[in-house]
Amino acid sequence: MNKTWLAAAATALALTTGTVIASAAEVAGTTAETIKYSSNGEAVSPSANAVNIGGSLYLPIRAFGEATGKYVDWDEFRSSVSLTDKPELVGKYKLVAPDLAQGIKMGVGSSLTHLPGDPDNVFYTTADRGPNGEIEVNGATVRTFPLAEYTPTIYKIEIADGQIKILEQFPLKVNGTNPVTGKAGITGLPNIKGRDETPYDPKGEKELAYDPYGLDVEGLAYNPKDDTFWISDEYGPSIAHVKRDGTLIERIVPKGWTAQAATPLVTAHEALPAAYNKLRQNRGAEAVGITPDGGYMFMAMQSPLRNPNKDTDNSRQLRIIKFDLATLKPVAEFAYVAEDANQFKGLKQGDIVISDLVAVNENVLLIDERDKNAGDSAQLKRIFAIDLSNATNILGKYDDNQSAGKTLEQMSVGELKANGITPPSKRTVVDLVAFRFPYEKVEGLSLVGGDTIVIVNDNDFGVGSDLPENGTELWTFKLPYTIK
Structure with missing residues (x-):
């Protein structure tokens, strides 16, 4: 938070421990340097000192929260502070799998979902569109696909004994013959020439065929009403409806x-x-989630739309759209405000993205928000719980700057307030930077039993990396409360 918010230390600790530690008479003459602190009997050192004002001790709320093991989040739209207990890291698992080809590793982790009724250690996940990279050819950067025949696939996995084990595979396919592949299987190649990235062979010399059925798979959600999956796809951007065996049913597109x-x-x-x-x-469409009752589906874009053009690449506003699954029609859209890059060192706003979501219910989502850095360079990799119940529905508004004056993406935070646009509230559930998660692309997120957060990274098939191992890890965190 940008402002210094103070809380009475005696009152705050009374709420936490049930004990008032000081009265006005007792703290008279006390100096900041002489105060000692403990939480649950363990000595702690707040990041800022308390001050003695009129015989009462005051401690900055962020310092108090951090010293007592809580995340502290400030909501400037609601002038509110959230304190949330930190989780415990309870499990780490690595994918052990043979390489797909020389220099190309097996990949999962662009999504993650847990099905109701399944064991707590069984999940479904995907890789994305397949191995791809960028190379310079005649002074231009081109997108290459070293395994153009790769078929995007849904994987059923199990975590046990420190490993991620692949139990079943469901390659994506159409009910018929895909003219690009000559069989039912689809590819991860782009859909539309002149609109999507141009696909090239590994040397960047030959342009490959476009596949109108191709998907760049990023998110995965399960609908218990009809026992099917929905996949968010970066190309369309679209959301694809898929049978459990991988057969495409239909697709929602712009x-x-x-x-x-x-x-x-x-x-x-x-x-x-x-x-x-x-x-x-x-x-594009990076994240998708379905409410446990199968009534609604949410999709989030990874980055701001270029609306009206690429000048908005550093906008803080990312879109989350809500669909009624009974009609496949959108019923709401929300302006998700990403963290301000200015609070970090050397981080561009355009490098802050949404990577996955979980629909806890119709009003509460878990959002995976991260930067583009890895290891010690990472500054932002957080799982937020967001509340949509009092956020503004902007569906059908601020999509162009002809009638509205500015698009959603062109607005500053001040202009959001001036237009009466309130984004969802956010509170930190897991700060992965503090846990030193080593990889950049935390792209899979799931919730098990309401109190266990599960995350996994996308290793991008190891293209261009020097990883000694597969480079895919799944971590589990136990929350000291239930998200509901």
């Missing part, structure tokens, strides 16, 4: 998309607003 791509084997519903066509390439 208005105007179907005029550019023919997908007769998979019905495309133009239910996303046209503004979603203005996505930043490779920064």
Whole structure:
């Protein structure tokens, strides 16, 4: 938080421990240097000293929260402070799997979901569109696909004995023959020439075919009502409906998309607003979640839309859209405000992204927000619980700057307030930087039993890396409370 918020130490500790530690008479003459602190009997050192004002001790609320093992979050839209107990890291698991090819590792971890009724150590996950990279060819950067035949796949996994074990695989396919592959399987190649990235062979010399059925798989959610999955795809951006065996059923796309791509084997519903066509390439539909009752689905974009153009790449506003699964129509949209890059060292706002979400219920989501750094360079890798119950529904508004004056992405925080736009409230549930999670792309997030957070990273197939191992890790955290 930017302001220095003070709380009476006696009152605050009374709320925490049931004991008032000082009265006005007792603290008279006390100096900051002589005060000692403990929490649950253990000595602690607050990051700032208390002050003696009128015979009462005051301690900055952030210092108090940190000293007593709590996360502290400030909401400038609601002028509120949230204190949240920190979790315990209870498990670490590594993927041990053979390489797909020379220099290309097996990959999972672009998503993660736990199905109701499954054992607590069994999950479903995906990799993304397959191995890909960027190389310079004749002074231009091109996108290469060293395994163009790779089929995006849903994996059923189990965690046990420190390892991630693959139990079953469900390659994505159409009900018929994909003209690009000559069989039912799809690829991870882009959909539309001139709109999506141009795909090239490993040397960057030959342009590959586009696959209108291709998916860049990033998020995975389960609908208990019909025993199916929904996948968020960066290309469309779209959300694809998939049977448990990997067969594509239908796809939700932005208005105007179907005029550019023919997908007769998979019905495309133009239910996303046209503004979603203005996505930043490779920064599309990153996260998807479905409420436990199967009533609603949420999708989050990884980065701000280029709305109206790439000048908004450093906007703090990312979009979360809500669908009624009975009608496949959007019913709400929210302006998620990412953390301010200015509070970090050398971090660009455009490098702060959403990577996954979990729909706890219709009003509470877990959001994975992170930077683009790894290891000791990482500054932001947090799981937030957000509350949509009193956030502004902006569906159908601020999509263009012709009628609204500015698009959502063009607005400053002050302009959001001036327009009466209140984003969801946020509170930290897990700070992965504090736990020294070693990888950049924390892209899979799940919640088990309401009190266990599970995260996994995407290793990008090890392309361009020098990892001695596979480079995929799944960690589990136990919360001292239940999220509901």
